[in-house]
Amino acid sequence: MSVIALLVLDGVPAHQLTTPGLVLDAVARGASGDAYELRVCAVPRTVTTAEPAALTVTADWGVEGLESADTVVVAGHGGFLDEPPAGVAEALRDAVGRGCRVAAVGTGTFTLAAAGLLDGRRATTVWSHVPELAARHPRVDVDPAGTLVADGPFRTSAGFLGGLDVCLRLVEEDHGPAAAAATARRLVLPVYDEAGAARDELDRVLAETGGLEPTVQWLEAGLHRPLTLADIAAHARLSVRTLNRRFRAHTGLSPLQYLLRARLDRARRLLEHDQDATIEDIAVRVGFGSSASFRRHFRQATGMTPRDYRAAVAPAAPAAPVAPAATARPGAGPPEGGPSR
Template sequence: MIRKVAAVVVPGVAPFELGVAYEVFGIDRSDTGGPSFDFTLCAPEPGPVMTKGGFPVVVEHGLEALDDADLVVAVAYGIDDGGALPPAYLDGLRRAHERGAWLFAICSGAFALARAGLLDGRRCTTHWMYTDRLAAEVPTADVDPDALYVEDGRVLTSAGTAAGIDAALHLVRTEVGADAARSVARRMVVPPQREGGQAQFVVDPLPREGESLAGLLAWMREHLAQEHTVPRLARRAALSERTFARRFRQETGTTPAAWLARQRVARAQELLESTEAPVDEIARLVGFGSAPVLRHHFARQLGTSPVAYRRRFAVPVAS
């Protein structure tokens, strides 16, 4: 269970990514049923730390905050701006890892983990602009240039900006529970879950007015139990199959089949958390048809089974 969180600030820190760490882990959400963490901002040298935006952040605590943190957040920073990272920071990351703490790198924060030797042999990611560079720095790492976030052991790396929110909510969900993650997401007015394997970079994400598939996507979510083939969806969108497939990938970053599988798993998660419906019934309701198919997609996307997921995340049903 995560209780103590330490976020590390170095010169050139990215303000938005720092805000993500604070927004998810630094605000007491207990008044609305959410989690509350002991959050500390720390730096190799306490005092004013200049951000990438050109304004200072005053940090009161030094790296001793890492010594008993359950989660250490390596916040994004300008990897070309401040020279080498202080050895004390890298040593603190190594010690935290050795004692079993979570390490969470947001965007270019992955380079701090890399320079501490903690990405060797691991799956990881960072912002798509930096993935080639990260792979060159750590040849033994399996750098995924497309993923929003990657969890490998107790090391979590994310792509840039909003992907840091997705990864942070994933961590809350994993360690504290689905209800806690939903509470934080609701307060932040963001989706409670985006799968880590969703594409980072979507070509032409803002279609011209009248060309968006948003209405079709909403309809598909409302009718997950139905069979959705490309020919049928293309007809509904009044497009040729080829144009439909191209536009679907442009707007979602993936294929109709992969998108549907993620939506169906997400809906199954909600039903497993909030109802006592049998797994077979849930599989039918979300469009997988049978429990074995649901189990297959659960294992592929979440690395667990529906039964194990329900055991961990189900909210007791009021009598």
């Protein structure tokens, strides 16, 4: 069993503390046995999570938990501009020295850089702190646009969604792209399971009544059209009230809710299987009025942006050769969503 040590320092964002456990639990549910042991290692042993709703957490492990780990993940934390707490830099250098894989989420990259581990290597961090990372650590080749950067034994990320991208990358490296994609689906697809159940129930009802099948097929074949409730009712030759009643009685969804779920499900398949399609192309093909509307609905439904979902389920690209030092763009911000430490 592979041991992952999650190193958390005072001021860790709560979601970065919990996300690795969610991912590794999803891996275990798809594996024949326990795939990982997760150790939460806190320095000091009791830490307080970042605002809002700060929590006080006491971990079972201190810095000694890194000693026999196969992978160390450094979470972001509030004091990332300060020197790492006593013993942390040395423990990280020892881990790298024995061949350990080391990852950092968001501002956790500053901790690796302060330990001198990223000199001459590519790395990234929360977009709003990219200029500061480049200024404080000029020997680090800062990638100002990177979501996840791999260089040698190091994996650094912008910290989006609490390190989900890092954790899925580790799963992919250990168990392959199919396992990473399956894990991502277990984490983000309850909404599609719900939509699938609704479709199954509607299929059963249609088999019994036969009344709405042509309309449902027409609807699903024309997701790109700007359909309204009146359009759907007119095709079914029913009143809006009757159409709503039939859909809700047998699926729990209104026709427009069903249409939205169908569009999201089609978009998910395109994100998984059509890597050449842009987010804007997919938004048009599945009937959203704009890419902004598509991003908003997709994130509300899954907790991920379309881009991050695609990155999570797609095979990783081969590592790029080390490039000359990048110059960070002051004020660079994330193209989608907000950063997290």
